[in-house]
Amino acid sequence: EAGVAQSPRYKIIEKRQSVAFWCNPISGHATLYWYQQILGQGPKLLIQFQNNGVVDDSQLPKDRFSAERLKGVDSTLKIQPAKLEDSAVYLCASSPRLSGANVLTFGAGSRLTVL
């Protein structure tokens, strides 16, 4: 099966600019996650979708970050305006279902550098 697709792989922007990342999960996976991974740290959950609904966005900085999964398939994560501390790898992951025996499958990530 095809894996989790993410684009772009790399993005360099200046602070206060905006950026968007796209994710296409594994076909049929109902649950989609966006994680932020700062260099030297573990992934930190930003937002979790079940189909096209938000399950958890408690750690999403909503003043500048937004995410959507309108048709319950692919998803977009946007940052506007970007800050220096947003420099990180943005990882998308998907899983077949919300509960039960479940694992996350990750994409390769989108690396953001904010200058």
Next chain:
Amino acid sequence: GQQLNQSPQSMFIQEGEDVSMNCTSSSIFNTWLWYKQDPGEGPVLLIALYKAGELTSNGRLTAQFGITRKDSFLNISASIPSDVGIYFCAGKNTGNQFYFGTGTSLTVIP
């Protein structure tokens, strides 16, 4: 958000040696996962554990789900150069959120 404590933070070992690392949490989890991440790539699943006390192997890797449900251990036997990378634990809580550890960086010296 919660982040799990992993130890050691980094390890430098000789090829052929065994490796042990662990992950602890202040909260109970109902699933423990172990991932390996290579530079420039996303984490790749190594082992999944679903029951307290469960011991699961995947080749040279063995992981255990702690009895208290607040910890997990990963062992790698007879390390080889391609084991180099960062290893992350992840726990899933009853709210179906996955939280990740701080990572263990493994260097294998040929």
